[in-house]
Amino acid sequence: MTANRSITIGVTEIKPGQRVNVDLPIANLYTATSLSMPVKVICGKRDGPVLFISAAIHGDELNGVEIIRRLLSRKVLKSMRGTLVAVPIVNVHGFIDQSRYLPDRRDLNRSFPGSPKGSIAARLANTFMKEIVLKSDFGIDLHTGAIDRSNLPQIRANVDDEKAAKLATAFGTPVIVNATMRPGSLRASAAENEIPVIIYEAGEALRFDEISIRAGIRGIVRVMRSLGMLPPARQQSSPNSFIARSTSWVRAPTSGIVTGKVELGCRVTEKTALALISDPLGDQVETVAAPFDGIVIGRSELPLAHEGDALFHIADFRSVGKAEHAVEEFAATHDPALHRAVEPDLLET
Numbered sequence: 001m002t003a004n005r006s007i008t009i010g011v012t013e014i015k016p017g018q019r020v021n022v023d024l025p026i027a028n029l030y031t032a033t034s035l036s037m038p039v040k041v042i043c044g045k046r047d048g049p050v051l052f053i054s055a056a057i058h059g060d061e062l063n064g065v066e067i068i069r070r071l072l073s074r075k076v077l078k079s080m081r082g083t084l085v086a087v088p089i090v091n092v093h094g095f096i097d098q099s100r101y102l103p104d105r106r107d108l109n110r111s112f113p114g115s116p117k118g119s120i121a122a123r124l125a126n127t128f129m130k131e132i133v134l135k136s137d138f139g140i141d142l143h144t145g146a147i148d149r150s151n152l153p154q155i156r157a158n159v160d161d162e163k164a165a166k167l168a169t170a171f172g173t174p175v176i177v178n179a180t181m182r183p184g185s186l187r188a189s190a191a192e193n194e195i196p197v198i199i200y201e202a203g204e205a206l207r208f209d210e211i212s213i214r215a216g217i218r219g220i221v222r223v224m225r226s227l228g229m230l231p232p233a234r235q236q237s238s239p240n241s242f243i244a245r246s247t248s249w250v251r252a253p254t255s256g257i258v259t260g261k262v263e264l265g266c267r268v269t270e271k272t273a274l275a276l277i278s279d280p281l282g283d284q285v286e287t288v289a290a291p292f293d294g295i296v297i298g299r300s301e302l303p304l305a306h307e308g309d310a311l312f313h314i315a316d317f318r319s320v321g322k323a324e325h326a327v328e329e330f331a332a333t334h335d336p337a338l339h340r341a342v343e344p345d346l347l348e349t
Helices: 063-071 075-079 092-097 120-131 162-171 186-192 210-226 320-334
Strands: 007-009 012-014 019-028 034-043 046-055 081-087 138-143 149-157 175-178 197-203 242-244 246-251 256-259 273-278 285-289 294-300 310-316
Touching: 007 034, 007 081, 012 019, 012 034, 019 120, 034 092, 046 063, 046 210, 063 081, 063 138, 063 197, 063 210, 120 186, 138 162, 138 186, 138 210, 149 162, 149 210, 162 197, 162 210, 175 294, 175 320, 186 197, 197 210, 210 320, 242 294, 273 310, 294 320
Parallel strands: 046 081, 046 138, 138 197, 149 175, 175 242
Antiparallel strands: 007 012, 019 034, 034 081, 149 197, 149 294, 246 310, 256 273, 273 285, 294 310
């Protein structure tokens, strides 16, 4: 048996076999108090990769916080190889304010790799890169849709990167979006350092979504098994995932009240009615139509729209029918109404 290596986060050294909470200093407030980022490090006794899992880079995206909280209570982690670095709240400022942004109104996920002498966002990004990302071999970053916008559980990754594609497939969502790198994002900065990171998108901001949370925990465990950090499942299953060749937002053709919206995960064909938009008196009604065959992977939850507002996010697949079936199976597997007695045993998945 090859012993694992120690890891140092901030000024704290975590040795093999230890499970340690680290408060990573990130800022001094103008109240003369300090702000720190909570980090849980589980350093397995046996050698293996270092995986970081992060959430709340956007402070109002809460599903990932709960995913990490529940994951850390799993007994299966006691047999873990390698090291797990869990950061449930990266943007502590935004989390406290229930805001997507930092106090300087910057988007943290457009501020990487950051700078030790820059803005609040740049300094926080620099700390996270230096103390978490660059000490890891792989990463999973957890997100949701924005306020009043929900996402079907999906993975976003560069599927042309073999390592990232392996992580994306192992996670097991029905939809994998081949997403380009955005300058300043965590994923892009990690890729520049040859550290593959995948994004899990599910649910909406400021809300817990039970299906998204259960799927997130299950997906992380699957990834850890694929990396050899956890033992193989006793009952091995292979979820079907389909890569979206492209995605497109359908925007409101006019302003008004939105009704009759199709649900997330629905299969649509070209010219399918996605919703109706009418004026308050009901004199004028306009149909919002699908521009091509696909699956609805995101939608606005507001019943009101201005002309040009993004209403539906549709993914295009080579086989829409197979993708639809995978979405249905995924929903049935993680629906708490169908598994009311006991939360799914992640040791088996």
